[in-house]
Amino acid sequence: MAVNHNDFILNDGGLLPFVGLGTIGINGDQGTFEILNALNTGYRLIDTSTNYDNEGIVGEAVRRSALPREDILISTKLPGSYHEYDRAFIFIQESLRRMGLKYFDKYLIHWPNPKDGKYVEAWKALVDAQKQGLIRTIGVSNFEPEHLDNIIAETGVTPATNQVERHPYFNNNRMVEENKKRGVLTEAWSPFGRGYLNDVLQNATIKEIADQYDKTPAQIILNWNYQAGVLTIPKSSNPMHQKDNIDSTNFELASEDMKTIDSLDKGEAGRVEGQDPNEYHEYV
Template sequence: MDAFLLNDGHTLPAIGFGTVGVQGAKGVIDLTTAIDKGYRLIDTSTNYNNEGMVGEAIRHSSVPREELIISSKLPGLAHDYDKAFKLIQEQLYRIGIDYFDKYLIHWPNPKVGKYDQAWQALVDAQKLGLIKTIGVSNFLEEHLDRIIDKTGVTPATNQIERHPYFNNNELVQVNNDRGILTEAWSPFGRNIVDILADNTLKKIAEKYDKTPGQVVLRWNLQNNVLPIVKASSPKHQQENVDVFDFELTEEDIQAIDAMDKGEDGRVEGQHPNEYEEFV
């Protein structure tokens, strides 16, 4: 699998495995199967209620811990500096690991306005070796600039909503301008929006003998975006990593970009300046 070089010198695999809704014994099977298929970046969060499952899958896997990249997120209830620092440690205990390879602030919660405190906690946790690389999720330009100005530390990644119906290209450019790698959550739009049934994607997929999902992943990769995908079936898990043997044309990329529906394309209407995560 290809890799992305981050602004702090670390690298990430070009595709990550998302664990929203992946829980329990079946979740352990799904995740260990994904690891067997070649996934190394595992994306979780306290709010996914599956940190125990992730830890169990790590222990069940034949892949050494040091070859896995475990990423989690700070929830909105812990944006105070002290709460953030304690919760990072608690999450490590829950999973049963000594450090996070990657860790993000899940949402900025700008109406509360304490995300700079949360960011300082991540900066300090990184200095102490609790986290290797730090980043954010769902941060807009003003949120990024505030934490950079206050701490002098630029996030390595910003995980944002991005799929063909909401390409979020302006925010991708904001990230690029600051040397921040963009990650795409729910690149297929979740079940709320059936992006993979779109005729534009189907036609492009037929041209390359690929699936619409593979086309979406390739579209992200060629835009310097790391997609975080979730798949339970081994077949789909394999398909999602078989995307490095073809390349979309500029016309293909423009056609996919043209699918954008602006704010109406958000899968759950979660605008980062309005959505508040308090759990």
């Protein structure tokens, strides 16, 4: 795959584009067309998960696309009920068969579920699945510093990415820094607060900045991430929004505007669904 100016280079030598397509709510046959439209618009990274009920249509879009398989990056996630080593290893194979793929470009542990204490086992399964060629890049999601340190200490393998909640009302700069210290790329989930879980896209300060640059609020938020070294995976079913989102790094935000957006943070109260990874456990 060619290196574009805005690719991120991973600690395993892999490359990821600055933006991928999030897929919560992209479902059914209509969803296949929405993913195909994104691929035709220039997206190369698709983020899915077993619990989004769309792994099948993501695989279908890969097969229907005119793009060669090696030009598309598919990323999915291990559910919390499959953290035991053997179950995780088999689940990865099952998920590949369900999607009709031979390998995953990226595979993440969806949530650490720390009270169950099995995420290290899950990580060992990902490490071995990578060795067997089932996965190219392995990473995690919603991991706190302690969880990162535990899997690294137990296996000597550092995840390439950590996908965490991040948007202007919960900027999670703490985890962006913790990831960076360990050489882990941060991926931001719900960069727009899912559109209805918060109103960042309508925020007056962001609108004002957007007007100054003649950009949309969405483009401002995505570039605020990119300039902070963070990959984003905005979900959009709308062709115009998909285009807006992928055209979001062809300008530079001044450092004072970056700081202004950082200042919109509301701390813990800003999380879209109160999902503190130390407390919240997800099983599907």
